[in-house]
Amino acid sequence: xxxxxxxxxxxxxxxxxxxxxxxxxxxxxxxxxxxxxxxxxxxxxxxxxxxxxxxxxxxxxxxxxxxxxxxxxxxxxxxxxxxxxxxxxxxxxxxxxxxxxxxxxxxxxxxxxxxxxxxxxxxxxxxxxxxxxxxxxxxxxxxxxxxxxxxxxxxxxxxxxxxxxxxxxxxxxxxxxxxxxxxxxxxxxxxxxxxxxxxxxxxxxxxxxxxxxxxxxxxxxxxxxxxxxxxxxxxxxxxxxxxxxxxxxxxxxxxxxxxxxxxxxxxxxxxxxxxxxxxxxxxxxxxxxxxxxxxxxxxxxxxxxxxxxxxxxxxxxx
Amino acid sequence: xxxxxxxxxxxxxxxxxxxxxxxxxxxxxxxxxxxxxxxxxxxxxxxxxxxxxxxxxxxxxxxxxxxxxxxxxxxxxxxxxxxxxxxxxxxxxxxxxxxxxxxxxxxxxxxxxxxxxxxxxxxxxxxxxxxxxxxxxxxxxxxxxxxxxxxxxxxxxxxxxxxxxxxxxxxxxxxxxxxxxxxxxxxxxxxxxxxxxxxxxxxxxxxxxxxxxxxxxxxxxxxxxxxxxxxxxxxxxxxxxxxxxxxxxxxxxxxxxxxxxxxxxxxxxxxxxxxxxxxxxxxxxxxxxxxxxxxxxxxxxxxxxxxxxxxxxxxxxx
DNA sequence: CAGTGGTCTAGACCACGTT
DNA sequence: ACGTGGTCTAGACCACTGC
Numbered sequence: 001x002x003x004x005x006x007x008x009x010x011x012x013x014x015x016x017x018x019x020x021x022x023x024x025x026x027x028x029x030x031x032x033x034x035x036x037x038x039x040x041x042x043x044x045x046x047x048x049x050x051x052x053x054x055x056x057x058x059x060x061x062x063x064x065x066x067x068x069x070x071x072x073x074x075x076x077x078x079x080x081x082x083x084x085x086x087x088x089x090x091x092x093x094x095x096x097x098x099x100x101x102x103x104x105x106x107x108x109x110x111x112x113x114x115x116x117x118x119x120x121x122x123x124x125x126x127x128x129x130x131x132x133x134x135x136x137x138x139x140x141x142x143x144x145x146x147x148x149x150x151x152x153x154x155x156x157x158x159x160x161x162x163x164x165x166x167x168x169x170x171x172x173x174x175x176x177x178x179x180x181x182x183x184x185x186x187x188x189x190x191x192x193x194x195x196x197x198x199x200x201x202x203x204x205x206x207x208x209x210x211x212x213x214x215x216x217x218x219x220x221x222x223x224x225x226x227x228x229x230x231x232x233x234x235x236x237x238x239x240x241x242x243x244x245x246x247x248x249x250x251x252x253x254x255x256x257x258x259x260x261x262x263x264x265x266x267x268x269x270x271x272x273x274x275x276x277x278x279x280x281x282x283x284x285x286x287x288x289x290x291x292x293x294x295x296x297x298x299x300x301x302x303x304x305x306x307x308x309x310x311x312x313x314x315x316x317x318x
Numbered sequence: 319x320x321x322x323x324x325x326x327x328x329x330x331x332x333x334x335x336x337x338x339x340x341x342x343x344x345x346x347x348x349x350x351x352x353x354x355x356x357x358x359x360x361x362x363x364x365x366x367x368x369x370x371x372x373x374x375x376x377x378x379x380x381x382x383x384x385x386x387x388x389x390x391x392x393x394x395x396x397x398x399x400x401x402x403x404x405x406x407x408x409x410x411x412x413x414x415x416x417x418x419x420x421x422x423x424x425x426x427x428x429x430x431x432x433x434x435x436x437x438x439x440x441x442x443x444x445x446x447x448x449x450x451x452x453x454x455x456x457x458x459x460x461x462x463x464x465x466x467x468x469x470x471x472x473x474x475x476x477x478x479x480x481x482x483x484x485x486x487x488x489x490x491x492x493x494x495x496x497x498x499x500x501x502x503x504x505x506x507x508x509x510x511x512x513x514x515x516x517x518x519x520x521x522x523x524x525x526x527x528x529x530x531x532x533x534x535x536x537x538x539x540x541x542x543x544x545x546x547x548x549x550x551x552x553x554x555x556x557x558x559x560x561x562x563x564x565x566x567x568x569x570x571x572x573x574x575x576x577x578x579x580x581x582x583x584x585x586x587x588x589x590x591x592x593x594x595x596x597x598x599x600x601x602x603x604x605x606x607x608x609x610x611x612x613x614x615x616x617x618x619x620x621x622x623x624x625x626x627x628x629x630x631x632x633x634x635x636x
Numbered sequence: 637c638a639g640t641g642g643t644c645t646a647g648a649c650c651a652c653g654t655t
Numbered sequence: 656a657c658g659t660g661g662t663c664t665a666g667a668c669c670a671c672t673g674c
Contacts, residue, residue: 064621066446066671071643092501092598097659108645113660121439121623126560126598128384129660130653134598136560142627147619157630183410241621242444242454247565248614249587267585267610269567280410280444280452292585293631296566299617300625301465303382303559305439307618307625309460312475313611384652389662415640426664431641447641448672 064241066278076105076115084124085140095125095133123300148240148275150197150205151228162198163227166206166259169193170220171213181274181285182212191216196259197288204294206259209286233283241278247271247297248313250289260291267292382559384596394423394433402442403458413443413451441618466558466593468515468523468606469546480516481545484524484577487511488538489531499592500530500600509534514577515606522612524577527604551601559596565589565615566631568607578609585610 067074080095089095096104101112116133119125122141126134146153154161169192174184182190190210197205209229211219215238222232230240250270257264268289275284301308385392398413407413414422419430434451437443440459444452464471472479487510492502500508508528515523529537533556540550548558568588575582586607593602619626 066448066641067622068642068670073643099659110646111644114643116660118623121625123560123562123625126594126596127660128559128596128653129651130384131597131659133660136594136598137562141624144619144621144624147624147626147628153628241446242441243619244441244455245617245619245626246614247617249567249585249610251610267567276444276454278444278446279449280454290631292567292569295631296564296629297615297617298627298629299563299565299615301462301561301563303462304385305436305623305625306459306462306465307439307441307623308465308563309616310465310471311614311616312477313608313613384660386651386661391662417640428665429663432662434641445641446672447670449640451641 073114149230391432467548
């Protein structure tokens with residue numbers, strides 16, 4: 001392992017390389033030794049990188065609520081997650097036992113369990129008493145940032161994101177609905193913004209976002225050409241930690257039709273979203289309307305976590 | 319607390335009632351004493367019921383992967399979850415500190431943290447270093463069972479579920495797509511079923527489900543009038559543990575239109591789903607098409623868990 | 637600086653699945 | 656009977672928030 005532990009310098013080492021596949025040594029945490037490979041010879045690939053930005057475990061800008069980025073269990077999770085998505089265990093294959101992993105990584109069983117619970121939450125593996133864990137899927141996990149930021153998402157799928165600001169309303173009095181969504185006081189003001197988002201020049205979505213005044217001030221200060229407001233906001237200390245989404249179907253209104261180049265009444269896939277910062281304070285309320293065929297939303301759900309729900313729909317108004 | 323612990327019979331007891339709000343004492347786990355209330359006088363409501371079926375924490379038929387139903391942390395989570403959804407801390411309010419909760423419930427800090435992580439996964443609370451946890455929302459969590467079973471969902475929102483079997487194909491050779499989704503061998507056979515689901519007599523959804531042969535045999539054995547196949551399957555030992563969902567928009571084909579009473583080409587909200595059992599084996603692959611305005615899907619996502627993702631869509635084929 | 641949650645360890649016992 | 660994961664405890668230390 002990369003930490004000095006009693007009887008681990010047994011010279012079993014494989015390549016001894018703990019660098020990421022791209023050769024970046026990354027920021028190994030303080031206190032790391034030169035990493036005598038403690039990896040199991042069975043798989044011989046127990047390297048823990050600093051995260052190469054492709055997996056969602058080594059997140060940067062978007063913060064997990066107070067989680068320590070360099071935590072041991074995150075490195076273990078990142079390493080195992082990479083192995084899984086690379087197909088090292090196959091789809092439906094079995095993971096090594098907790099104890100085995102603890103030995104391989106030179107950490108306690110508790111830490112291994114914490115790592116595995118991350119992978120479980122991401123829907124990569126199952127977990128039940130009596131048997132080893134099983135690989136559920138080998139697909140990459142999409143990061144929270146790619147979910148919230150249209151720009152980051154577009155780039156991640158190899159498309160060029162575009163943004164055209166249609167309308168900005170600054171310091172407007174918040175409506176009752178906005179006050180409730182953003183948890184604002186009676187006399188609060190908000191910033192509203194309407195944008196058309198495009199993929200490689202083709203308009204695909206209309207985005208109508210409402211920000212609380214403080215956040216709106218930052219948004220208003222962005223350059224006209226700033227593509228990703230989310231990224232800019234994060235750079236200025238507005239951190240996105242949680243979001244609640246609702247997906248349904250609506251008909252295009254006059255404005256939608258004009259902006260997206262479709263006809264009024266045409267169906268659109270709608271995603272409404274309320275994002276909150278690590279303190280739980282709402283920082284954004286947004287309604288996105290996508291042309292059909294441009295996106296799909298995928299969710300993993302399990303008996304352990306009730307993140308997805310089906311709700312009664314409103315009768316279509318358009 | 320309800321367990322005998324050294325210095326806990328301090329007679330601080332409030333009402334001493336550990337029964338649920340409806341007065342059912344419920345099935346307290348073996349080894350429970352008469353529950354000398356160890357609750358904090360601050361809130362004076364530290365009762366842990368057996369779950370009244372409304373919250374998702376005391377789940378019955380649908381299993382969490384090997385989790386013990388009577389676990390301490392689940393009771394604590396159920397109790398805190400109930401308090402939160404009842405508004406005891408308000409929206410945006412702060413929870414008691416971990417240590418305080420540990421004392422109130424007479425458990426270790428680790429157990430409290432396990433309970434809180436359940437609430438966090440459900441999107442009810444935030445969590446960050448340095449400050450107390452904050453209530454994110456006070457809405458009820460929908461159980462996994464209500465998500466997977468149309469019947470259970472309909473009843474939970476006060477509607478009468480209906481089901482009409484349109485077509486059953488038994489022991490059919492699986493297509494390549496079906497083999498991949500259900501992880502079947504080359505020569506495997508499947509059972510296909512098409513149903514129209516209704517709410518209070520009004521058709522709202524077409525459901526096309528494919529089962530592996532073994533599961534299909536059980537489904538075929540159900541009475542014609544069995545409304546919830548999911549529930550029946552669970553009764554026969556087919557347990558649903560995980561599911562992967564994809565939500566997008568499609569156009570009604572000829573059959574859809576006829577079954578739902580709309581016109582071909584009309585937009586429908588589509589949910590595709592692959593469900594797996596606790597061992598990770600696929601047990602169902604389903605495609606549901608809803609009339610607009612009848613449902614919406616909600617998801618909580620956070621920087622900690624990547625359950626929701628946005629994917630590129632296929633160009634509309636209809 | 638005090639309070640609070642995040643991380644990690646070590647060990648114990650139990651319940652489940654499989655052989 | 657054995658291996659495996661689920662649960663619980665007790666304690667230690669650290670990092671962040673907010674006064």
